[in-house]
Amino acid sequence: MTDCPDGLMRDQLPEYVHGTLAAAEAARVDGHLEVCAACREEVALLQTVRAVAAHRTPAMDVAAIVAALPAAPVAIRVMTSRPRWTAVRSWQYAAAAVLLLAVSSTTLWRAPRADGPARLADSTQAPARVGASSDTPAVVAVPARATSGMSFGGGLSDLSLDDLQALLIQMDSVKAVPSSDPAPMTPVIATTEGEKSL
Amino acid sequence: MDLALIARWKGGDQRAATELVQRHAQSLARFAASHGGSDGVDELVQDTFVRAFNSLESFRADSSLRTWLFTILKRLMLDRQRAERRQRNQVELDEGHAVQEFDALDGMVADETMGRVHRAMERLSPLQKSVFTLRVTEGMAYADIARVVESTEGACRVHYHNAMRAIKEYLRDD
Numbered sequence: 001m002t003d004c005p006d007g008l009m010r011d012q013l014p015e016y017v018h019g020t021l022a023a024a025e026a027a028r029v030d031g032h033l034e035v036c037a038a039c040r041e042e043v044a045l046l047q048t049v050r051a052v053a054a055h056r057t058p059a060m061d062v063a064a065i066v067a068a069l070p071a072a073p074v075a076i077r078v079m080t081s082r083p084r085w086t087a088v089r090s091w092q093y094a095a096a097a098v099l100l101l102a103v104s105s106t107t108l109w110r111a112p113r114a115d116g117p118a119r120l121a122d123s124t125q126a127p128a129r130v131g132a133s134s135d136t137p138a139v140v141a142v143p144a145r146a147t148s149g150m151s152f153g154g155g156l157s158d159l160s161l162d163d164l165q166a167l168l169i170q171m172d173s174v175k176a177v178p179s180s181d182p183a184p185m186t187p188v189i190a191t192t193e194g195e196k197s198l
Numbered sequence: 199m200d201l202a203l204i205a206r207w208k209g210g211d212q213r214a215a216t217e218l219v220q221r222h223a224q225s226l227a228r229f230a231a232s233h234g235g236s237d238g239v240d241e242l243v244q245d246t247f248v249r250a251f252n253s254l255e256s257f258r259a260d261s262s263l264r265t266w267l268f269t270i271l272k273r274l275m276l277d278r279q280r281a282e283r284r285q286r287n288q289v290e291l292d293e294g295h296a297v298q299e300f301d302a303l304d305g306m307v308a309d310e311t312m313g314r315v316h317r318a319m320e321r322l323s324p325l326q327k328s329v330f331t332l333r334v335t336e337g338m339a340y341a342d343i344a345r346v347v348e349s350t351e352g353a354c355r356v357h358y359h360n361a362m363r364a365i366k367e368y369l370r371d372d
Contacts (some may be wrong), residue, residue, distance in 0.1 A: 004365070011355070018337030045365070046334050049319070053335040054311045057231040058239055060223035062216060065244045069251045072210045125224075 004038040013039065017046045200263040204254060218246055222264060225336055226271050232319070232331045233275055242278065246271040265342040268332065272346050318368035322361050329354050335359035 004010055009032050015021045016029045033040050159167065206214035226301040249270050250257075257266060261366045299314055322330060322360070328347050333354075340351045340358075347354065 003366075010359075014337055017334075020337055034233060042362070044361075045212075045315070045369075048311055048315050049334045049365075051309075052316050052319070052332075053228045053232055053331065056236060056313060056316070057224065057228045058236045060227050060240060062219050064240075065219050065247050066212075066216050068217050068244050068248055070248075072207050072212050072215065098288050145315055172351055 002038055004042070006032070006039075008038075009039060010038075010042065011191055013036065013046060017043060096158050201259055204257070204263065207254070214260065215251065222267050224246070225264070225297060226267060227246060227327075228335050229331055230266060230271060230275060232281070233324070234279075238278070242271060242274055245274055249274070258362075261345055262342065265338070265345050268336075268338075268342075268346045273326065312367055314372055315365065317372070318365040322364060325349075325363040326357050327363070329357040330365075333358050 007028065012021060012025065012029055019026075019027060020031065033043065200218065203214045203218050203221075207218070210328075226243045226246055227239050230242045238317045246267055247344060250263075257263065295300055307360045318332070319327060325347060330344055332343045333340075342356045343349075349357075
Protein backbone atom coordinates (compact mmCIF):
# COMPACT_ATOMS: atom_id res chain seq x y z
CA MET A 1 0.00 0.00 0.00
CA THR A 2 1.65 3.25 -1.11
CA ASP A 3 0.67 6.51 0.56
CA CYS A 4 -1.16 9.24 -1.30
CA PRO A 5 1.14 12.24 -1.87
CA ASP A 6 -1.70 14.64 -0.91
CA GLY A 7 -0.95 15.05 2.79
CA LEU A 8 -3.78 17.54 3.38
CA MET A 9 -6.26 15.10 1.88
CA ARG A 10 -4.99 12.25 4.06
CA ASP A 11 -5.26 14.47 7.11
CA GLN A 12 -8.98 14.86 6.48
CA LEU A 13 -9.75 11.17 6.13
CA PRO A 14 -10.47 10.52 9.83
CA GLU A 15 -13.06 13.31 9.87
CA TYR A 16 -14.43 11.98 6.58
CA VAL A 17 -14.89 8.53 8.14
CA HIS A 18 -16.60 10.14 11.14
CA GLY A 19 -18.88 12.17 8.91
CA THR A 20 -17.86 15.41 10.60
CA LEU A 21 -16.55 17.19 7.50
CA ALA A 22 -18.50 20.09 6.04
CA ALA A 23 -20.54 19.15 2.98
CA ALA A 24 -18.20 20.88 0.54
CA GLU A 25 -15.12 19.21 2.04
CA ALA A 26 -16.81 15.81 2.10
CA ALA A 27 -17.70 16.20 -1.61
CA ARG A 28 -14.08 17.06 -2.38
CA VAL A 29 -12.88 13.93 -0.55
CA ASP A 30 -15.50 11.85 -2.38
CA GLY A 31 -14.13 13.11 -5.69
CA HIS A 32 -10.58 12.32 -4.62
CA LEU A 33 -11.45 8.80 -3.49
CA GLU A 34 -12.81 7.99 -6.92
CA VAL A 35 -9.38 8.44 -8.42
CA CYS A 36 -7.05 7.51 -5.49
CA ALA A 37 -6.74 3.82 -4.60
CA ALA A 38 -4.30 4.56 -1.73
CA CYS A 39 -6.79 6.82 0.02
CA ARG A 40 -9.58 4.30 -0.52
CA GLU A 41 -7.44 1.67 1.17
CA GLU A 42 -6.65 4.09 3.97
CA VAL A 43 -10.33 4.83 4.48
CA ALA A 44 -11.00 1.09 4.63
CA LEU A 45 -8.24 0.74 7.22
CA LEU A 46 -9.66 3.59 9.31
CA GLN A 47 -13.08 1.95 9.24
CA THR A 48 -11.53 -1.35 10.37
CA VAL A 49 -9.72 0.37 13.24
CA ARG A 50 -13.03 1.85 14.36
CA ALA A 51 -14.69 -1.54 14.11
CA VAL A 52 -11.92 -3.13 16.20
CA ALA A 53 -12.29 -0.46 18.87
CA ALA A 54 -16.06 -0.87 18.99
CA HIS A 55 -15.74 -4.66 19.10
CA ARG A 56 -13.32 -4.65 22.02
CA THR A 57 -15.17 -2.09 24.12
CA PRO A 58 -17.68 -3.30 26.69
CA ALA A 59 -21.00 -1.48 26.87
CA MET A 60 -21.04 1.04 29.67
CA ASP A 61 -23.66 0.89 32.40
CA VAL A 62 -24.82 4.50 32.36
CA ALA A 63 -27.12 4.08 35.38
CA ALA A 64 -24.28 2.68 37.49
CA ILE A 65 -22.01 5.57 36.56
CA VAL A 66 -24.68 8.17 37.28
CA ALA A 67 -25.41 6.53 40.64
CA ALA A 68 -21.79 7.09 41.64
CA LEU A 69 -21.83 10.78 40.74
CA PRO A 70 -22.30 13.55 43.29
CA ALA A 71 -25.78 15.04 43.47
CA ALA A 72 -26.43 18.20 41.51
CA PRO A 73 -25.51 21.32 43.55
CA VAL A 74 -29.04 22.64 43.98
CA ALA A 75 -30.29 19.16 44.80
CA ILE A 76 -27.73 19.08 47.63
CA ARG A 77 -29.07 22.41 48.88
CA VAL A 78 -32.60 21.07 48.85
CA MET A 79 -31.62 17.87 50.62
CA THR A 80 -29.71 19.69 53.34
CA SER A 81 -32.24 22.48 53.84
CA ARG A 82 -33.56 22.97 57.37
CA PRO A 83 -36.37 20.71 58.51
CA ARG A 84 -39.90 22.02 58.85
CA TRP A 85 -39.77 22.65 62.62
CA THR A 86 -36.84 25.03 62.25
CA ALA A 87 -38.73 26.91 59.56
CA VAL A 88 -41.62 27.32 62.02
CA ARG A 89 -39.19 28.52 64.62
CA SER A 90 -37.91 31.11 62.16
CA TRP A 91 -41.43 32.47 61.79
CA GLN A 92 -41.69 32.63 65.55
CA TYR A 93 -38.44 34.55 65.72
CA ALA A 94 -39.67 36.93 63.05
CA ALA A 95 -42.95 37.49 64.87
CA ALA A 96 -41.12 38.09 68.13
CA ALA A 97 -38.85 40.60 66.42
CA VAL A 98 -41.83 42.51 64.99
CA LEU A 99 -43.52 42.54 68.38
CA LEU A 100 -40.37 43.79 70.08
CA LEU A 101 -40.00 46.52 67.48
CA ALA A 102 -43.60 47.62 68.01
CA VAL A 103 -43.20 47.79 71.79
CA SER A 104 -39.96 49.73 71.48
CA SER A 105 -41.52 52.22 69.10
CA THR A 106 -44.43 52.80 71.45
CA THR A 107 -42.09 53.30 74.39
CA LEU A 108 -40.01 55.81 72.51
CA TRP A 109 -43.10 57.65 71.32
CA ARG A 110 -44.40 57.94 74.87
CA ALA A 111 -41.03 58.88 76.34
CA PRO A 112 -40.55 62.48 77.48
CA ARG A 113 -38.69 64.84 75.23
CA ALA A 114 -35.22 66.16 75.80
CA ASP A 115 -36.46 69.07 77.95
CA GLY A 116 -38.00 66.66 80.42
CA PRO A 117 -36.26 64.30 82.81
CA ALA A 118 -33.75 62.06 81.15
CA ARG A 119 -34.47 58.35 80.93
CA LEU A 120 -30.94 57.23 81.43
CA ALA A 121 -28.79 58.06 84.37
CA ASP A 122 -25.57 59.88 83.72
CA SER A 123 -22.74 58.28 85.59
CA THR A 124 -20.75 61.52 85.52
CA GLN A 125 -23.44 63.47 87.34
CA ALA A 126 -24.56 63.63 90.90
CA PRO A 127 -26.53 60.78 92.39
CA ALA A 128 -30.17 60.72 91.52
CA ARG A 129 -32.58 62.44 93.78
CA VAL A 130 -35.35 60.22 94.93
CA GLY A 131 -38.75 61.57 95.65
CA ALA A 132 -39.15 62.64 99.30
CA SER A 133 -42.68 61.58 100.10
CA SER A 134 -43.66 57.93 100.20
CA ASP A 135 -46.74 58.49 98.07
CA THR A 136 -44.68 60.00 95.33
CA PRO A 137 -43.38 57.38 93.01
CA ALA A 138 -39.64 57.12 92.96
CA VAL A 139 -38.53 59.07 89.97
CA VAL A 140 -34.99 59.18 88.86
CA ALA A 141 -34.38 62.85 88.25
CA VAL A 142 -31.10 63.53 86.63
CA PRO A 143 -30.23 66.49 84.47
CA ALA A 144 -31.20 65.95 80.90
CA ARG A 145 -27.95 67.29 79.56
CA ALA A 146 -24.47 66.95 80.77
CA THR A 147 -23.15 70.30 81.80
CA SER A 148 -19.54 69.37 81.75
CA GLY A 149 -17.41 66.50 80.55
CA MET A 150 -18.47 63.97 78.01
CA SER A 151 -21.86 62.52 78.59
CA PHE A 152 -24.35 60.26 76.84
CA GLY A 153 -27.08 61.08 79.31
CA GLY A 154 -30.50 61.08 77.76
CA GLY A 155 -29.51 58.89 74.84
CA LEU A 156 -28.09 59.87 71.50
CA SER A 157 -31.53 60.10 69.94
CA ASP A 158 -32.39 63.02 72.23
CA LEU A 159 -29.38 65.08 71.20
CA SER A 160 -29.67 67.86 68.69
CA LEU A 161 -27.30 68.20 65.77
CA ASP A 162 -25.25 70.79 67.66
CA ASP A 163 -25.04 68.50 70.68
CA LEU A 164 -23.83 65.65 68.54
CA GLN A 165 -21.23 67.89 66.94
CA ALA A 166 -20.01 68.96 70.35
CA LEU A 167 -19.89 65.36 71.51
CA LEU A 168 -17.79 64.37 68.54
CA ILE A 169 -15.35 67.20 69.26
CA GLN A 170 -15.10 66.04 72.85
CA MET A 171 -14.48 62.46 71.74
CA ASP A 172 -11.71 63.64 69.44
CA SER A 173 -10.02 65.42 72.30
CA VAL A 174 -9.91 62.32 74.47
CA LYS A 175 -6.56 60.59 74.59
CA ALA A 176 -7.32 56.91 74.47
CA VAL A 177 -3.78 55.91 75.37
CA PRO A 178 -2.18 57.83 78.20
CA SER A 179 1.33 59.07 77.78
CA SER A 180 3.97 56.78 79.22
CA ASP A 181 6.01 59.72 80.45
CA PRO A 182 5.12 60.90 83.97
CA ALA A 183 4.04 64.47 84.30
CA PRO A 184 6.83 66.73 85.64
CA MET A 185 6.45 67.65 89.28
CA THR A 186 8.32 69.61 91.84
CA PRO A 187 8.92 67.75 95.11
CA VAL A 188 7.94 69.68 98.21
CA ILE A 189 9.42 68.97 101.66
CA ALA A 190 7.46 70.04 104.68
CA THR A 191 9.64 71.32 107.52
CA THR A 192 8.96 73.17 110.76
CA GLU A 193 9.79 76.34 108.93
CA GLY A 194 7.16 75.63 106.37
CA GLU A 195 7.08 74.01 103.02
CA LYS A 196 10.18 74.21 100.89
CA SER A 197 10.46 73.42 97.25
CA LEU A 198 13.56 71.64 96.03
CA MET B 199 -24.86 21.08 24.06
CA ASP B 200 -22.50 19.95 26.83
CA LEU B 201 -22.39 23.44 28.32
CA ALA B 202 -26.17 23.57 28.40
CA LEU B 203 -26.28 20.20 30.13
CA ILE B 204 -23.69 21.35 32.66
CA ALA B 205 -25.76 24.45 33.36
CA ARG B 206 -28.84 22.29 33.85
CA TRP B 207 -26.97 20.01 36.24
CA LYS B 208 -25.69 23.00 38.21
CA GLY B 209 -29.29 24.14 38.38
CA GLY B 210 -30.25 20.90 40.11
CA ASP B 211 -31.33 18.76 37.16
CA GLN B 212 -29.85 15.35 37.84
CA ARG B 213 -31.13 14.05 34.49
CA ALA B 214 -28.57 16.29 32.81
CA ALA B 215 -25.86 14.14 34.40
CA THR B 216 -27.40 11.07 32.81
CA GLU B 217 -27.38 12.75 29.40
CA LEU B 218 -23.76 13.79 29.80
CA VAL B 219 -22.75 10.25 30.74
CA GLN B 220 -24.73 8.83 27.82
CA ARG B 221 -23.00 11.21 25.43
CA HIS B 222 -19.43 10.40 26.45
CA ALA B 223 -19.18 7.12 28.34
CA GLN B 224 -18.80 4.86 25.34
CA SER B 225 -16.13 7.06 23.71
CA LEU B 226 -14.13 7.08 26.91
CA ALA B 227 -14.53 3.32 27.19
CA ARG B 228 -13.23 2.83 23.63
CA PHE B 229 -10.14 4.85 24.43
CA ALA B 230 -9.54 3.00 27.70
CA ALA B 231 -10.09 -0.39 26.08
CA SER B 232 -7.64 0.40 23.29
CA HIS B 233 -4.91 0.83 25.89
CA GLY B 234 -5.40 -2.17 28.08
CA GLY B 235 -8.20 -4.47 27.14
CA SER B 236 -11.69 -4.49 28.56
CA ASP B 237 -10.69 -5.26 32.16
CA GLY B 238 -11.41 -2.38 34.46
CA VAL B 239 -12.69 -0.13 31.70
CA ASP B 240 -16.01 0.48 33.43
CA GLU B 241 -14.19 1.42 36.61
CA LEU B 242 -11.91 3.82 34.76
CA VAL B 243 -14.81 5.50 33.00
CA GLN B 244 -16.79 5.78 36.21
CA ASP B 245 -13.81 7.28 38.03
CA THR B 246 -13.39 9.75 35.19
CA PHE B 247 -16.95 10.98 35.53
CA VAL B 248 -16.81 11.09 39.32
CA ARG B 249 -13.64 13.14 39.21
CA ALA B 250 -15.05 15.41 36.52
CA PHE B 251 -18.33 16.07 38.32
CA ASN B 252 -16.55 16.71 41.59
CA SER B 253 -14.55 19.48 39.94
CA LEU B 254 -17.10 20.63 37.42
CA GLU B 255 -17.07 24.07 39.05
CA SER B 256 -13.48 24.48 37.91
CA PHE B 257 -14.20 23.39 34.34
CA ARG B 258 -13.41 26.20 31.93
CA ALA B 259 -15.09 26.22 28.58
CA ASP B 260 -11.86 27.04 26.73
CA SER B 261 -11.71 23.35 25.83
CA SER B 262 -14.64 21.07 25.19
CA LEU B 263 -16.00 18.90 27.96
CA ARG B 264 -15.16 15.90 25.83
CA THR B 265 -11.49 16.85 25.62
CA TRP B 266 -11.46 17.54 29.35
CA LEU B 267 -12.96 14.12 30.10
CA PHE B 268 -10.36 12.42 27.92
CA THR B 269 -7.61 14.35 29.72
CA ILE B 270 -8.89 13.10 33.07
CA LEU B 271 -9.18 9.56 31.75
CA LYS B 272 -5.66 9.67 30.31
CA ARG B 273 -4.25 10.70 33.69
CA LEU B 274 -6.20 7.98 35.47
CA MET B 275 -4.87 5.44 32.98
CA LEU B 276 -1.31 6.60 33.59
CA ASP B 277 -1.83 6.32 37.35
CA ARG B 278 -3.19 2.84 36.88
CA GLN B 279 -0.32 1.80 34.63
CA ARG B 280 2.20 3.03 37.17
CA ALA B 281 0.43 1.12 39.94
CA GLU B 282 0.34 -2.03 37.82
CA ARG B 283 4.01 -1.64 36.96
CA ARG B 284 4.86 -1.38 40.65
CA GLN B 285 2.76 -4.46 41.36
CA ARG B 286 4.41 -6.37 38.53
CA ASN B 287 7.82 -5.53 39.89
CA GLN B 288 6.78 -6.82 43.28
CA VAL B 289 5.43 -10.18 42.12
CA GLU B 290 7.93 -10.53 39.25
CA LEU B 291 5.31 -11.55 36.77
CA ASP B 292 6.80 -13.80 34.08
CA GLU B 293 6.54 -13.14 30.35
CA GLY B 294 4.37 -16.21 29.78
CA HIS B 295 1.49 -14.62 31.60
CA ALA B 296 1.64 -11.53 29.40
CA VAL B 297 1.57 -13.65 26.26
CA GLN B 298 -1.46 -15.55 27.53
CA GLU B 299 -3.20 -12.27 28.29
CA PHE B 300 -2.48 -10.98 24.79
CA ASP B 301 -3.77 -14.21 23.25
CA ALA B 302 -6.95 -14.01 25.28
CA LEU B 303 -7.60 -10.47 24.11
CA ASP B 304 -6.77 -11.41 20.56
CA GLY B 305 -9.34 -14.18 20.73
CA MET B 306 -12.03 -11.58 21.27
CA VAL B 307 -11.44 -10.23 17.80
CA ALA B 308 -13.29 -12.66 15.60
CA ASP B 309 -12.65 -11.28 12.19
CA GLU B 310 -9.18 -12.01 10.78
CA THR B 311 -8.67 -8.53 9.33
CA MET B 312 -9.73 -6.97 12.59
CA GLY B 313 -7.37 -9.30 14.43
CA ARG B 314 -4.44 -8.22 12.28
CA VAL B 315 -5.25 -4.54 12.69
CA HIS B 316 -5.55 -5.07 16.43
CA ARG B 317 -2.14 -6.75 16.57
CA ALA B 318 -0.66 -3.93 14.51
CA MET B 319 -2.04 -1.35 16.91
CA GLU B 320 -0.69 -3.25 19.89
CA ARG B 321 2.80 -2.64 18.53
CA LEU B 322 2.47 1.11 18.60
CA SER B 323 4.11 3.08 21.39
CA PRO B 324 1.67 4.26 24.09
CA LEU B 325 1.82 7.83 22.79
CA GLN B 326 1.32 6.77 19.17
CA LYS B 327 -1.58 4.59 20.23
CA SER B 328 -3.22 7.41 22.16
CA VAL B 329 -2.91 9.86 19.28
CA PHE B 330 -3.99 7.32 16.68
CA THR B 331 -6.98 6.13 18.71
CA LEU B 332 -8.21 9.64 19.49
CA ARG B 333 -7.81 10.63 15.87
CA VAL B 334 -9.34 7.57 14.25
CA THR B 335 -11.90 6.18 16.66
CA GLU B 336 -12.99 9.53 18.12
CA GLY B 337 -12.33 11.84 15.17
CA MET B 338 -10.65 14.33 17.46
CA ALA B 339 -8.78 17.34 16.05
CA TYR B 340 -5.02 17.53 16.58
CA ALA B 341 -5.42 20.54 18.85
CA ASP B 342 -7.67 18.61 21.23
CA ILE B 343 -5.47 15.50 21.06
CA ALA B 344 -2.51 17.67 22.02
CA ARG B 345 -4.38 18.76 25.15
CA VAL B 346 -5.19 15.19 26.12
CA VAL B 347 -1.70 13.78 25.66
CA GLU B 348 -0.04 17.01 26.80
CA SER B 349 1.95 17.54 23.63
CA THR B 350 1.91 19.90 20.67
CA GLU B 351 -0.41 19.86 17.70
CA GLY B 352 2.50 19.37 15.28
CA ALA B 353 3.94 16.51 17.32
CA CYS B 354 0.54 14.82 17.36
CA ARG B 355 0.28 15.06 13.58
CA VAL B 356 3.69 13.39 13.27
CA HIS B 357 2.70 10.66 15.75
CA TYR B 358 -0.47 9.98 13.81
CA HIS B 359 1.25 9.59 10.47
CA ASN B 360 4.03 7.47 11.99
CA ALA B 361 1.41 5.23 13.57
CA MET B 362 -0.46 4.91 10.29
CA ARG B 363 2.74 4.00 8.45
CA ALA B 364 3.69 1.44 11.12
CA ILE B 365 0.29 -0.22 10.91
CA LYS B 366 0.40 -0.36 7.14
CA GLU B 367 3.88 -1.87 7.22
CA TYR B 368 2.78 -4.50 9.74
CA LEU B 369 -0.24 -5.42 7.63
CA ARG B 370 1.91 -5.64 4.50
CA ASP B 371 4.57 -7.83 6.13
CA ASP B 372 2.23 -10.00 8.25
